Structure formats: C-alpha cells, structure tokens
Amino acid sequence: MADDTLIAVKEAIASTAKVDEAKRRAMAERATSDPEGFWREEMRRVAWMREPTKIKNTSFEGDVSIKWFEDGELNASVSCLDRHIEAGRGDQVSILWEGDDPNSDSRTTYRELHARVCRLANAMRRLGVRKGDRVCIYLPMIVEAAVAMLACARIGAVHSIVFGGFSPDSLASRIQDSECTLLITADEGRRGGRKVPLKTNADEALKTCPSIRHVIVAKNTGTAVAMQEGRDLDWAALCDREAEICEPERMNAEDPLFILYTSGSTGKPKGVLHTTGGYMVWASFTHDLVFDYRPGEIYWCTADVGWVTGHTYIVYGPLANGATTLMFEGVPSWPDSGRFWQVVDKHGVNIFYTAPTAIRALMRDGEEPVKKHKRSSLRVLGSVGEPINPEAWLWYYRVVGDERCPVVDTWWQTETGGILISPLPGAVAQKPGSATLPLPGVQPALVDGDGKLLEGAAEGNLVITDSWPGQMRTVYGDHARFVQTYFSTFKGMYFTGDGARRDADGYYWITGRVDDVINVAGHRMGTAEVESALVAHPKVAEAAVVGMPHDLKGQGIYCYVTLVAGEEPTEALRKELVAWVRKEIGPIATPDAIQWAPGLPKTRSGKIMRRILRKIAANETDSLGDTSTLADPAVVEELVENRVGR
Ligand code: PRX
Numbered sequence: 001m002a003d004d005t006l007i008a009v010k011e012a013i014a015s016t017a018k019v020d021e022a023k024r025r026a027m028a029e030r031a032t033s034d035p036e037g038f039w040r041e042e043m044r045r046v047a048w049m050r051e052p053t054k055i056k057n058t059s060f061e062g063d064v065s066i067k068w069f070e071d072g073e074l075n076a077s078v079s080c081l082d083r084h085i086e087a088g089r090g091d092q093v094s095i096l097w098e099g100d101d102p103n104s105d106s107r108t109t110y111r112e113l114h115a116r117v118c119r120l121a122n123a124m125r126r127l128g129v130r131k132g133d134r135v136c137i138y139l140p141m142i143v144e145a146a147v148a149m150l151a152c153a154r155i156g157a158v159h160s161i162v163f164g165g166f167s168p169d170s171l172a173s174r175i176q177d178s179e180c181t182l183l184i185t186a187d188e189g190r191r192g193g194r195k196v197p198l199k200t201n202a203d204e205a206l207k208t209c210p211s212i213r214h215v216i217v218a219k220n221t222g223t224a225v226a227m228q229e230g231r232d233l234d235w236a237a238l239c240d241r242e243a244e245i246c247e248p249e250r251m252n253a254e255d256p257l258f259i260l261y262t263s264g265s266t267g268k269p270k271g272v273l274h275t276t277g278g279y280m281v282w283a284s285f286t287h288d289l290v291f292d293y294r295p296g297e298i299y300w301c302t303a304d305v306g307w308v309t310g311h312t313y314i315v316y317g318p319l320a321n322g323a324t325t326l327m328f329e330g331v332p333s334w335p336d337s338g339r340f341w342q343v344v345d346k347h348g349v350n351i352f353y354t355a356p357t358a359i360r361a362l363m364r365d366g367e368e369p370v371k372k373h374k375r376s377s378l379r380v381l382g383s384v385g386e387p388i389n390p391e392a393w394l395w396y397y398r399v400v401g402d403e404r405c406p407v408v409d410t411w412w413q414t415e416t417g418g419i420l421i422s423p424l425p426g427a428v429a430q431k432p433g434s435a436t437l438p439l440p441g442v443q444p445a446l447v448d449g450d451g452k453l454l455e456g457a458a459e460g461n462l463v464i465t466d467s468w469p470g471q472m473r474t475v476y477g478d479h480a481r482f483v484q485t486y487f488s489t490f491k492g493m494y495f496t497g498d499g500a501r502r503d504a505d506g507y508y509w510i511t512g513r514v515d516d517v518i519n520v521a522g523h524r525m526g527t528a529e530v531e532s533a534l535v536a537h538p539k540v541a542e543a544a545v546v547g548m549p550h551d552l553k554g555q556g557i558y559c560y561v562t563l564v565a566g567e568e569p570t571e572a573l574r575k576e577l578v579a580w581v582r583k584e585i586g587p588i589a590t591p592d593a594i595q596w597a598p599g600l601p602k603t604r605s606g607k608i609m610r611r612i613l614r615k616i617a618a619n620e621t622d623s624l625g626d627t628s629t630l631a632d633p634a635v636v637e638e639l640v641e642n643r644v645g646r
Helices: 011-016 021-033 035-045 076-086 110-126 143-155 168-178 198-206 235-240 277-291 308-320 339-347 356-364 390-400 479-487 527-535 571-584 610-617 634-641
Strands: 048-050 056-059 065-068 093-098 105-109 134-138 158-161 182-186 189-191 194-196 214-218 232-234 256-262 270-275 298-301 324-328 351-354 380-384 407-410 444-447 458-464 494-502 508-513 517-520 523-526 540-550 554-563 593-596
Touching (some): 021 035, 035 056, 035 277, 065 277, 076 143, 076 277, 093 110, 093 143, 093 339, 105 110, 110 143, 110 214, 134 143, 134 168, 134 198, 143 182, 143 256, 143 308, 143 324, 168 256, 168 270, 168 571, 182 198, 214 235, 232 235, 270 277, 277 308, 277 380, 277 407, 298 308, 298 339, 308 324, 324 339, 339 351, 356 390, 356 554, 380 390, 390 407, 444 494, 479 494, 508 517, 517 540, 517 554, 523 527, 527 540, 527 554, 527 571, 540 610, 554 571, 554 610, 571 593, 610 634
Parallel strands (some): 093 324, 134 182, 158 256, 214 232, 298 324, 298 351, 380 407, 554 593
Antiparallel strands (some): 189 194, 444 458, 458 494, 494 508, 517 523, 540 554
C-alpha cells in the first residue's frame, strides 16, 4: 500500500467533532510548549478530593522517576461513579452487558453499579483488605469483573487481573509475585458456547499460593464447585449483608491503582504498575479524544478485561467519561460470524473498537455476514493490539463502516496506560495501515541502533522522549528491571520495543516488535516464556521459539525443539508438547509449528542466532544473511531442509 493513499476527514465529521484539525494542532503545541498549563486544565476531567498544585515531575535519567500530580488526592471509583450520580446521571446505563448466549444481556445503571461496588468494597474491608494490599482478579467477562476492579479502587487495594485463559501455573506465578491476599473468581466462564473452569483452575493454582487468605467466588454458570471452608466465600451471600455506601479511600495521585503482568524479551512476565492520578487523567483524555465520545452514545470495546485494553477502554476511560460501555462475554465467531454486527444492531452501538486479528478472521467469511445487519448506528471504528494490514483496514472501513466511519488505528502498550499514537476522527486524515500522528502531549521519535535521533522520513526504533501522565511508574517489586528494560537501550528515552517508519507527512507506521516479544492474535507473549515451558518437559533438551507470519493471527508461534539423547521425535510427542505448553501457560500460547532440531544455530560463544531462526520460520531462506560467525553452519542447512511447511 502506497503511503499516499490518504483518506481525508469528511467535512460532516470535522464540523461536528469535538476536536478538529486546528484544535488538535493547538492542543499539541500547547502540550509541548507548556505541559504544566496544559495538564493543569486537562486534569480537571477527573474528580479530585484535593486538587494537585504540582503537575509534572519526571526524569528518564539515572534511577528514572515519574510523578504526575504528586500532591493531588482522589479515588478512581469516585471519578467513575459517584460524580455521575451527583450530576443526575444515576439512572443512565453504565455497563451494558451482552452474554455469550445471544439471548442473555443486562443493563446496570450508574446508581446500581455504585451500590454493587460499595457492597463488595465493604465486604473486602471486613475481610481485612487494606489500602495497598494486592487483590488478584481471575474472572470472565461479566459485570462482576468491573465491580471487582472498582471495589478495589474504592478501598485503595491494588488489583492484578489475570486473563481467564491463563493456566493455573500462570495464575499462581502472578499471585506469588505480588503476594496477593485475596482472589476474586467465578465458578466458570463462558466463551463461544464452551465453559472455562475458573474455580477449578484457581484451586489448582492456590496449592502454591500461601499469601491468599480468602477467595470470593461469583456464581456465573451456577455449576457446583468445591468451596474450601474458611477460605472460599460466595460473592452474593457475602455482599447481600453489606451496605450500599462505602467511604472511598483518599488516595495520593501516585498511589498504585493496579498491576498488570505483561511479557517481555526475557524472564517471567513483569508486573506493570500504574498509579491513580496520571492513569485516570490519561484514560479519560484519550477515550474522549480518540473516540470523540459524546454523551448518550453506546461505546463497545471488544477486548477482555484481562488485558490493558479492557482496563483502560472498557472500564476506567469510558466510566470516567460517564459513557455507556458495552461488555461482551462472547467471541466474534459464535454462534456465527455475524455476531459483532448483530450486537451492534441490537444495542445501537455507535463506537466500536476491536483487534485486527478479529477483522482478518471475519474478512475470511466474506461480506454477507456483515451486510445482513444494518450497522447504521456506527460512527467511529477503532483498531488496537497489532499492526493492521492495509487490506484489513480497507475492509473494515468499506464493508463494516460503509465508508462513513473514520477508522482510528490506535498504537499503545500495557506500559503506556492508554493510546499514544492514533488519528482523531475529525482531525487527522487517515492512511490505511498507519497509526498516523501522536496524541497531544506525546513525543515519539525514531532512533537508529546507536540511539542517534533520525529526522524526517525514516525507519528505526520507536522511542518516546518525554513522559505523559498515563505512563507506567515501575515494575512491581523490581525498579531496576524497569530502568533496565525501558531506559537503558537508549539513554534518557523510553524504548517501546517496537520498530516504526515515519513518512514524509510525519505519519507513523508501526512495523512490529524488534525484541523477542511476539504478538499472537493481539496477545503479547515472550518467546522466552514458551521456551521455558518447553524445556520444562522431561524429553526436551533445548528449545528456541520465534514468531512466524500468520494470515489470521498476525504472528504464529514457531518452536525449534532439541530432544534429550535417545528420545524419538514422533507425531505423538509433538502433540504432547503442544498440549504441554497449553497446560503450562494457557491456550493462547499454543504452538503453531514444532520443528525437531538436532542442533540450533549458535555463535561460537554459544548464543542462539534467532535472526536465522526467524528467517527459516518465515520461509525466507534465501536471505539468511551472514552465517559465517556460526559455530557449526551445517546446522542451518539441516533446519532449512526440514522446515515445517504451513
Ligand atoms: O507491538 C505493539 C503492538 O502491541 C504491543 C503492545 O502489546 P500490549 O502491551 O499487550 O498492549 C496491547 C494493547 C494496547 C506494542 O508494543 N501494538 C499495539 N497496538 C498496535 C500495535 N502495533 C501496531 N499498531 C497498533 N495499533
């Protein structure tokens, strides 16, 4: 796709948008030239108990310290609930829930959500949960997930959500790392007509989690689950006796709001820590600007609350802005591939935000399942999680949006708290496949391998040169890892781990990760995690994992496995290893290809040359590059010959 495919902002959209091109420019200029003044105004989007006088105090040098609004006090749940009720919007629907089963849905008003949050918050306090304590949430996409998050926020407990698709082992290691004292889960989840055994998984995980004192179990499918006397408590029975009013904890702007584990290039997933003030301002600011949200609209983000997108754009952003946020328990393909559009028509969805992997999967089924539904309520379409290929972008724009709706391709990360690079619907002309321009207050740059800033049209490593309020503050329990991971590659800059190209118009085109992180169907994974799962199998001596191009998932998981001497590489063992990785990490880590590797390409110092393994997995074997530094070049020939064809 040529860079010059420019889809101009339609006049009708520009003239009604909150932010048009001139306003966007003015905001961007002000945010850069006078960040203090800019954020002093923008911070008023959230409800402060004590308004900050200090705005920005950040340094990317040395020990790295990031503080925003540091003498302010607030409670995130008040911004999301109380103030909307006080403003007379208590009867508006806050969460519009659509079940996996197309016949089940529910509406929770702001007043009802407030009451449910307060009851649970009171119950948690009664169980001894205090400000600063960590609470693990392992729930499906049910209203209780948002209630649990906000109840934690209410009492100052730090939530750590673990995606319901993660295995007991993955759940356990996250609980252990942050020493959670309470786990909130459900009997079972539902997805695409199938059940997910959450409580059974939790019981398995808790065998190795001595820090957990109580487990609150929400009834969802109603199936009978084991309840351990003294530890496990039924959500409804517990909350029924609690009051609907709960005094919110006064939180400093820099007190933690949540931890969310995410994968990096090395080691175990790290606990990304976000604090209260800056994160809430960023969530509200970006949700408002990027989606041009208007009161009364129905807004739907199809992510799961287990990922950052669900945190910021299902719960905190939309609720801070008093929106009606649709929460969907199901999947795009069940009962059929028209499900998204059926839900759009059923609820009159105006803003729709999903992932490229879903768009590509639906595209495969053709236009008919889309065209069967009217979709006339749609106004803005969004994309997130991975690069969107121009073909999928155009399909989304033409077929789903009937060329009426701007597409906002939003680039950001768990670490950034919210969107950093994206078009604004009424202000930025679009180019299919480009995340376009930074939001006001965001200063991206490209650097070469030596950290030299690249000017004009260029391609390089994507860095951010100054702080924004929603930035992560540290890796939970390991500040040195935070500094090392994000600020040591290029001194004085936040390194995103992504590569990008900037065209002559200053538009950014994200090219994908430049580290050992892969993006499988929008799910972020460290190749090191899959490798350590593989080598934990008694028959595996060594493993190297890389991403490979995948039509639907963006990237697939390609594993090179060396067996211990004497083990036979059989089809049965291959299947066993696939099942093993699923069990160790979860179904999202299911290997797409396993190649038996009698040897791996290593340098003379023993370092695996992943560049070569990536090329083989991608079937780009005629451009392997320099292999002269290999200890044993013959290894490569063997691997090329026995590449797993797709
Ligand atoms: O590689 C980028 C890709 O997803 C990574 C962040 O993953 P995660 O922390 O799980 O957050 C996903 C949801 C924000 C990034 O480093 N990514 C995310 N959005 C885009 C993207 N790549 C290209 N275009 C995007 N719009």
